[in-house]
Amino acid sequence: MKTRTFLAFVAPSLAMMIVFIALPLVSVFWQSFYNTQRVFHEVKVETCTPGFTRQICTTEVRHEASVDANGKPITRTSFVGLESYRLVLQPQAVMDGLKDGWAGLSRILDIDFYRALRFTLTFTFVTLPFVIGFGLLIALMVNNAQRRLRGPIIFVSLLPYIITPVIGALSIRWLFVSDGILTVALSQMLGRQVSMFANGWTIELLMLFYRIWHVVPFAFVIFYAGLQTVDQDTLESAIVDGASRYERLVHVVLPHLAPLIVFVSLIHLMDAYRVFEEVIGFSSQAHRISLQWLTFNYLSPDQAGNRSISRASASAMLTIIGVAFILAPLLKRTWRDHRRGV
Numbered sequence: 001m002k003t004r005t006f007l008a009f010v011a012p013s014l015a016m017m018i019v020f021i022a023l024p025l026v027s028v029f030w031q032s033f034y035n036t037q038r039v040f041h042e043v044k045v046e047t048c049t050p051g052f053t054r055q056i057c058t059t060e061v062r063h064e065a066s067v068d069a070n071g072k073p074i075t076r077t078s079f080v081g082l083e084s085y086r087l088v089l090q091p092q093a094v095m096d097g098l099k100d101g102w103a104g105l106s107r108i109l110d111i112d113f114y115r116a117l118r119f120t121l122t123f124t125f126v127t128l129p130f131v132i133g134f135g136l137l138i139a140l141m142v143n144n145a146q147r148r149l150r151g152p153i154i155f156v157s158l159l160p161y162i163i164t165p166v167i168g169a170l171s172i173r174w175l176f177v178s179d180g181i182l183t184v185a186l187s188q189m190l191g192r193q194v195s196m197f198a199n200g201w202t203i204e205l206l207m208l209f210y211r212i213w214h215v216v217p218f219a220f221v222i223f224y225a226g227l228q229t230v231d232q233d234t235l236e237s238a239i240v241d242g243a244s245r246y247e248r249l250v251h252v253v254l255p256h257l258a259p260l261i262v263f264v265s266l267i268h269l270m271d272a273y274r275v276f277e278e279v280i281g282f283s284s285q286a287h288r289i290s291l292q293w294l295t296f297n298y299l300s301p302d303q304a305g306n307r308s309i310s311r312a313s314a315s316a317m318l319t320i321i322g323v324a325f326i327l328a329p330l331l332k333r334t335w336r337d338h339r340r341g342v
Helices: 003-031 083-089 091-099 102-109 112-144 147-162 165-176 181-190 200-227 232-240 245-273 277-281 291-299 309-341
Strands: 034-038 040-048 057-065 075-079
Touching (some): 091 102, 112 245, 147 200, 277 291
8 A cells, every 4th residue: 555545544533533632631731730720809798787776797708709801710820740640649648658557558548549549450450351251151152052042142142231331330229229129139038138338348349240241242242253253174173183162262262362352351441440430320439439530520619619620630641541551561462463463
């Protein structure tokens, strides 16, 4: 392919990536070094009590937001350097906690960023093997099922992935709330009151279960498509040589699906590390928060109407760095396999 033809195909995609990905990232990185706050001014308000003989008047000082001639709030932007990152990471509190060993570790995990990081990493790496394992298992079962049964099985298997994430999370939550159908059933079976949302670990289990249930169909479709391209001659040769079903799976099928396993892992790691819908759907903010939710929380206005844009930008940049860090080994392997193929 000629260079001009190649650039003609690639240029639109590059332009869209620059406009919608690169430039916003640069903007977020830039905003993490600046703090923007609304300007307030003091206003004295005098209130008097009604009275026939004399009134009692009190003067109260209030702080109101300053506005310009058009009625828009006046803001002040100042350069803060790495202060936003320091407020998010709190390195001094981390150093003090590490000096106290295990006792200090609990104090570190009470800091919002590390509490969110702990849950995000657990959520990401615990769900990954289940997504790949169940996705591959369902794909193998459907591939070996009778042809007339494959269509209905595929349709039913894809239903969890079709549901909108927030709606799915709310549906699971409604099943396990205090008067939910499954909570009542568990309470009757165990003979005691069950409250799934009273403890953080039970909420976390429900969130892990929901993410696995929701994402497994995606892995199943990818693996099922890959199974259709397995070399049948190689499989027949393995059968002739006396290879068992397990040996054919390990030495023929899995090596053929290895690139797809890496692909599913990449997609899942990127998506799970940005977990947000589950936190909102399960209303777990009091017990479990994620890095994505922490960024959202920083952007929520406080009582004065200010938003911590600088800290939200710092949290977003740290999230991007985390995604790049966990994806680096898989990307390195993909690049090595590509170079080897070339």
